Amino acid sequence: MFKPLPLFIGLRYTAAKRRNHFISFTSLISLIGLVLGVMVLIIVLSVMNGFDRELKQRILGMVPHAKITKVYGTISDWESLIQQMEDSPRVISAAPFNNTQGMLTSNGRVQPVAIYGVAPDYEQKVSIVNDHMRAGKLADLKPGQFDIVLGDIVARRLGAQVGDKVTLVLPDASVNPAGVFPRMKRFNVVGIFEVGAELDSSLAIIHFQDAAKLLRIKEGVQGIRLKMVDLFTAREDVGKLANTLHDRYYYSDWTRTHGSLFQAIQMEKTMIGLLLTLIVAVAAFNIVSTLVMVVTDKQSDIAILRTFGASTKTIMGIFIVQGSVIGVSGTLLGVILGVLVGANVPEIVDWIERTFEIQFLSGDVYFIDYLPSQLQWSDVGIITVAALSLSFLATLYPAYRASRTQPAEALRYE
Template sequence: MFRPLPVFIGLRYTGAKRRNHFISFISAMSMAGLVLGVMVLIIVLSVMNGFDRELRQRILGMVPHATITAAYGTMTDWQSIKSKVEAVPGIEAAAPFIDAQGMLTNQGQVKGVMLYGIDPELEQRVSILDEHMESGQLTDLKPGEFGIVLGEILARQLGAGIGDKVTVVLPEASINPAGVFPRLKRFTVTGLFAVGADLDASLAYVNIEDAARFMRISEGVQGLRLQTTDLFAAPRLAWEAAMTLPGRYYVRDWTQTHGRLFQAIQMEKTMIGLLLVLIIAVAAFNIVATLVMVVTDKQSDIAILRTFGATPGMIMRIFMVQGCVIGLIGTGLGVVLGILGALNVASIVGWIESLLGIHFLSPDVYFISYLPSELLWQDVVSIAMSSLLLSFLATLYPAWRASRTQPAEALRYE
């Protein structure tokens, strides 16, 4: 089978045993460096993608993608407004809400809380709250019974459980014949939820009718929570929905409430990726060192090839082939090991935890207790292409030096 001469000789040089074992060692180390760099980069980026996915699904599954609230007063005819909003393409569902900031007290413990009044049936269409109920059900929030659903962390901090009564205090004063008192009401805990994020320590839910009665809202609701098909289109869709409504409304979306968190995650992923690329760059520098030593070791061979008519370009291609083969094998092995590691990182970490008897991600500290991973093929392709490009660039200088070898000088002392 015909092969171009530079490819044939370059492959022979790559597979041949060397007289200088140190060169073989450096060549093996440069290939191992590429394998390690590519593998680690794929695994680490997959883990960061996993954390990003968990945050997106859990936090943005609890908070609304967008909200539309009345500019003045309340939405008295929210049912018709809801129908108009849901008719906008891209908006899956809308649900009414009433919210307020306040405090929860129980057994001498006081905690700040964001209190939401919701319709239990409609809320299931715009939130994952019902999927993460640890105790009780969201439908237990029946109007007139003044039940409340607490986050698991918040309930633990207050020392409250199912059936216990907690006091909700709003930062508003009530004036009666006895004087001025803060507005407060006793609610019965009917359920606990746990999404595994800091939301478990700051959110509480009550029936929307109970919330309206407690906050003295005579009619209507404060606004609508929106669920969109495309998370990143939520700001545009919310404005489009608001423009279809008569009157004035305020629009808020998740980028205003939690956008900075996801920007920080993306920046961290980019910076860690750039730092880990340095591992591949170091391996590429090892390829430079390997080829420089190979060129020095093969001075006589290069001179003989030149006397047989090999051009400088052919000599250059021979050593470029040798360096590219090292990069191709190292990158290929790194990609295979990285994909296997990314797909099994959770089970591998679990096995190490059981072997050592420790827990790397304690559920009391972190919002998830396992190591998530999401393998994105575009990451794999970009990492592999970057590694191959660095490997190719690393061959240019040694190959150029080999092409500059003068036969007479190289064979003078042979």
């Protein structure tokens, strides 16, 4: 079968045993370095993609994509406003809310929380909280009964379970003849949610009518929460919607409360990707030293080929093939291992945690308590092309140096 001469000799040199075992050792080190570099780059970017996905699904599934509040007073005709918002093609659904802050006390413990008043029927359309109820359900919130749903971490810190009572202390005071006293209200715990994010430690949910009583709102609600079609155009979309309303409304979106978190994740992904690409570059350019030693070791063979009429292009092709074999083999092995590990990071980390009884991420410290992963084939493709390109570039100088070998000089002392 016909084979081009550079390919035939290059593959034969690659498979042949070395007279100098150190060259074989450096070739192996170059290969392993490239495998590890590509594998680690795929795994780390998969984990960063996983964090980005969890942020979108969990945190942005709980906090409003956008919200509209009146500049002065409350929204009395909130039902008609919700219908108007949902008629927009940029809005999926809408729900009313009242919110405030306070401290919950139970069993001698105190926990600061954000109190979010919702309409259960509407809230299920804009929030994922009902899908992450550990006990009870959102529909258990009944107006006038002062029921409350707690985040899992809030409940644990207060030592509260479903059926217990907790006391809410509001950040204002009531004055009576006996003096000034903080405003307090007893609530019945009817549910506990766990979304695996920081909101588990800072959020409590009550019925919006109960929240209105606490806030002394006579009618209406404080604002309307919107679930948008496109998260990344939420600011522009909600601005256009607010401008179509007759009264003066203030609008905001998720980028004001959690935008910096997403920007930090994207910046970290970019910087880590750049740093790990440099590691791949270092591994790829180890091929340079390996091929330089091979060229030195094969001086007499190169000289003989030149005397038989091999051109400089043929000699360059031989060593480009030999270096490319290392680059292609290392890259493919790295991609295979990286894809296998990157796609199964949560299971691997879970096994390590159970086997060695350690925990990498604590839900009390981080916004999630496990290591997520999302393998994106676009990242794999970019990494593969980058690694192959760097490996090919690393072969050019040694191949050029081999092509400049002078037969007379190389064979003088043979």
